[in-house]
Each structure stands twice: as structure tokens, then as C-alpha cells.
Amino acid sequence: MTLQMDKKALQVFLTEHFPQVADDYVVDEVNEDRLVLRLAVDHRHLRPGNTVSRPTLFALADVAVYLAILSRIGPEALAVTTNCAIDFMRKPAAEADLVCDVRLLKLGRSLAVGEAYIRSAGQADLVARAGLTYSIPPKGSKKRG
Numbered sequence: 001m002t003l004q005m006d007k008k009a010l011q012v013f014l015t016e017h018f019p020q021v022a023d024d025y026v027v028d029e030v031n032e033d034r035l036v037l038r039l040a041v042d043h044r045h046l047r048p049g050n051t052v053s054r055p056t057l058f059a060l061a062d063v064a065v066y067l068a069i070l071s072r073i074g075p076e077a078l079a080v081t082t083n084c085a086i087d088f089m090r091k092p093a094a095e096a097d098l099v100c101d102v103r104l105l106k107l108g109r110s111l112a113v114g115e116a117y118i119r120s121a122g123q124a125d126l127v128a129r130a131g132l133t134y135s136i137p138p139k140g141s142k143k144r145g
Contacts, residue, residue, distance in 0.1 A: 003032060004074035010067050017077050025063055028099070035068035038121070039098045052092040052127075061086060061116035061130035064100040069112045069134055072104065078137045079112075086130040093120040098127065110136055 005013065007027040014022040029036040039045070039060045047053040062081055069079055092098060099121050106113040111133060118128040 003030065003071055005071045006030060009075075010071060013070065013075050014063075014067075021059070021063070025060075027067065030068075030071050032072075033103065035064060035071055035102045037064035037067060037100045037102070039100070041092075041094060041096065041098060046094055050094045052094060052098065054088060057088065057092070057098070057118055057128045058084070058086055058130070060098055060100045060118060061128065062132060064102045064116050065104075065112075065114040065130075065132045065134065068102040068104055068114055069107065069136070072107055073136065076136065079134050081132055082111075082135045083133040084130060086128055088128050089126050092118075092127040093123065096123070097121040108136075110138070112136055 007030050010027050010030065014025060024039055026038045027035065028038050037060065041052055045052050045056040062084065066079065070076060099119050101117045102114050104112060104114045113133050116130045116132065117126055119125065120127055
């Protein structure tokens with residue numbers, strides 16, 4: 001399946017539909033095989049102990065898989081997460097961006113499954129790994145992007 005949305009279109013979609021978080025995320029790369037999303041870690045993402053909060057890591061994985069799906073199906077604001085399993089493996093660097101690399105494992109008409117691998121920028125070791133499933137509304141649904 002070819003790309004329906006490129007980096008610029010995905011950023012515009014985030015700004016239009018999720019302005020409350022759009023400035024947090026930058027699409028570094030998108031192609032038919034993967035999407036890479038970056039989060040510039042800020043003080044508001046940190047918890048005591050100077051580490052990135054687990055909800056921040058979850059949000060990064062969730063948004064990254066969502067955008068990977070949209071890159072393939074086009075703007076669909078009503079696609080929703082139906083399942084997530086996340087493994088937190090090590091403490092992310094508080095002074096480095098987080099980079100999330102996504103691969104879609106299945107992209108069907110009604111369900112999509114993806115895996116997200118999160119690292120601190122410049123580090124090889126995984127900070128977290130997540131598997132997410134999304135429900136995709138039927139074509140012709142109201143409120144398509």
C-alpha cells in the first residue's frame with residue numbers, strides 16, 4: 001500500500017485535530033515500511049527522579065502508531081486505540097529527545113496492529129517497546145479527516 005500522507009500532511013493533521021499536543025511531536029521519517037516520531041523532552045514530561053514519565057512514553061508510542069496508520073489510510077480522526085501492551089525497559093535520558101520507530105504488522109479494513117520501539121536519541125538500547133491495536137472506522141464514516 002502506498003503512502004496516503006507524507007511528513008508534512010501528518011504534521012498538519014496533528015495541528016488541526018490535536019492542537020493540544022501537536023507541538024510535542026515531529027515526524028522525522030515516513031515511508032511504506034516505517035514511521036519515526038520524535039518527542040523533544042521538556043520539564044513537563046519529567047517525574048521525580050529526573051526521568052521521563054511512563055504516560056509520556058505511552059503517549060509517544062500511541063501517537064506514533066496512529067500516525068503510521070494514517071500515513072497509509074489517509075486522514076481518519078476516528079481511528080482509535082483498542083489495545084496496548086507496553087514494556088518499560090530502562091530509564092530514558094531526561095536531557096535527550098525520545099525517538100519512536102514504528103512498524104505496522106497488520107493493516108486491515110477494520111483493525112491495524114503496530115509495534116513501537118522507543119529510544120533516547122543517540123542511544124542504541126530500547127527504553128520501551130509497545131504493541132498497539134487500532135480500530136479503523138468503516139469508509140464513509142462521519143468526521144473523516
